Amino acid sequence: MSSIRQETAVGQILTERPSRSRVFEKYNIDYCCGGHESLEEACAKRELDVAKILHELELSDVENMGRQETDWSKATISELVDHIVATHHEYLGREMPRLTALVNKVAEVHGRQHPELFGLQGVFMGFNAEIEAHKRKEEEILFPFSKELDGAESLPSFHCGSLRNPIRMMMYEHENAGAALGKMRELTNDFTMPADGCNTYRAMLDGLEQLETDMHWHIHKENNILFPTLIATEDALAANQ
Ligand SMILES: [Fe+2]
Ligand SMILES: [Fe+2]
Structure with a gap:
């Protein structure tokens, strides 16, 4: 079960684990100027399936498990x-x-x-x-x-x-x-x-x-x-x- 929620702001999701940026970049989800938007809003804007993006974010977390990432x-x-x-x-x-x-x-x-x-x-x-x-x-x-x-x-x-x-x-x-x-x-x-x-x-x-x-x-x-x-x-x- 993922800890990432669709109501969370994109910028916040990234701050917790910077390696998630690869998923955002792949789908052209703006995490800097648009970082205040929730994942749900960002996906709706780009007609992306939020469940699919959540799944990819989870896969990314599994792949990067144990990696030292700086939470600024x-x-x-x-x-x-x-x-x-x-x-x-x-x-x-x-x-x-x-x-x-x-x-x-x-x-x-x-x-x-x-x-x-x-x-x-x-x-x-x-x-x-x-x-x-x-x-x-x-x-x-x-x-x-x-x-x-x-x-x-x-x-x-x-x-x-x-x-x-x-x-x-x-x-x-x-x-x-x-x-x-x-x-x-x-x-x-x-x-x-x-x-x-x-x-x-x-x-x-x-x-x-x-x-x-x-x-x-x-x-x-x-x-x-x-x-x-x-x-x-x-x-x-x-x-x-
Ligand atoms: Fe600056
Ligand atoms: Fe600046």
Whole structure:
């Protein structure tokens, strides 16, 4: 008998056991920006049989039994923030310049045969500029404040008022990032290599697909774990004032 219930939010199901992401990815179930939806709602939206998905999630748990998985909801705010910066922000800092060069090169060489590559270039450049600014806002404003909140005995004063304000802005930007990634998937036909592609083309598609996966994890950890924890911590401290 599985402990997973169809009423549980998709983000929560994933938080308990990150290996379940394979099932969600297979069926294109959005676990980051759409992580607040229940499994039942997410399946109904995609016309999927919820019983079948529950069964696959159970099989995934059996397959991954005994594997050490980190449940980030058990970490402290500071540990989670440091992990996000060291893993996902660091990944973007390292990978975006390389991907920019690949996307530009492929558009230049193959754009005549594949005009959609110019569309891809535009979406990618927009995403790059927005994610860079977003990352800075988190690292310079939201994350330092989050760390101050960690273990605080009284509510620290914050110039933006409640943390709900910057969090709302970050979640809105996550939606935009998710939409840009979806558009890149669409423009590359699910990251499929065309018959006349070359190795640079292949490297670009591979890099973009990896970017999508990393961003899904990144947004999941922020939207479904970090932000709800911050709001709950802020509310608890405000209630004690
Ligand atoms: Fe982030
Ligand atoms: Fe973010």
